[in-house]
Amino acid sequence: MVKVTVKVDAAKMQNVSEKIPEIRRKGLKYAGQGMIRHLKINSPVDHGKLKGWFFSKTSEDEVEIQTPAEYAQYVNDGTGIYGPYKTPIYSKAVGKPLAFNIGGKMVYTKMIRGQKGQKFVERSIAETQGKLAGYFIKAVHEVLK
Numbered sequence: 001m002v003k004v005t006v007k008v009d010a011a012k013m014q015n016v017s018e019k020i021p022e023i024r025r026k027g028l029k030y031a032g033q034g035m036i037r038h039l040k041i042n043s044p045v046d047h048g049k050l051k052g053w054f055f056s057k058t059s060e061d062e063v064e065i066q067t068p069a070e071y072a073q074y075v076n077d078g079t080g081i082y083g084p085y086k087t088p089i090y091s092k093a094v095g096k097p098l099a100f101n102i103g104g105k106m107v108y109t110k111m112i113r114g115q116k117g118q119k120f121v122e123r124s125i126a127e128t129q130g131k132l133a134g135y136f137i138k139a140v141h142e143v144l145k
Contacts, residue, residue, distance in 0.1 A: 027139040028058070030138055038128055097110055
């Protein structure tokens with residue numbers, strides 16, 4: 001038989017309802033930090049703008065996270081036949097080919113299929129969701145100690 005003893009310091013439990021906003025604020029902060037950490041790990045680059053995730057706005061009820069990389073949505077969601085419109089990419093200039101420099105050699109083509117979406121934001125959200133309880137437990141411990 002296993003015996004477990006739980007000892008509660010009632011003095012620390014006084015006015016818990018007044019401490020809920022502070023617990024929520026700290027929990028959101030920890031969750032946002034965790035999300036940024038996962039985004040930096042899951043972003044499909046070693047360095048550069050796409051690794052530069054930061055808090056852009058924090059309120060009582062939400063944390064907004066952004067990156068300076070204006071192309072992040074295209075890398076996450078995909079382009080061309082892999083993107084939301086499911087169509088190949090053609091040159092905007094009528095009659096002119098798309099041109100790319102690949103390994104110092106110019107390559108010309110009429111169209112490209114696009115880039116498959118990396119879905120790193122969705123992976124980061126799932127990983128952060130799995131740890132939300134831990135973030136808020138940490139906040140409760142800190143506020144009530």
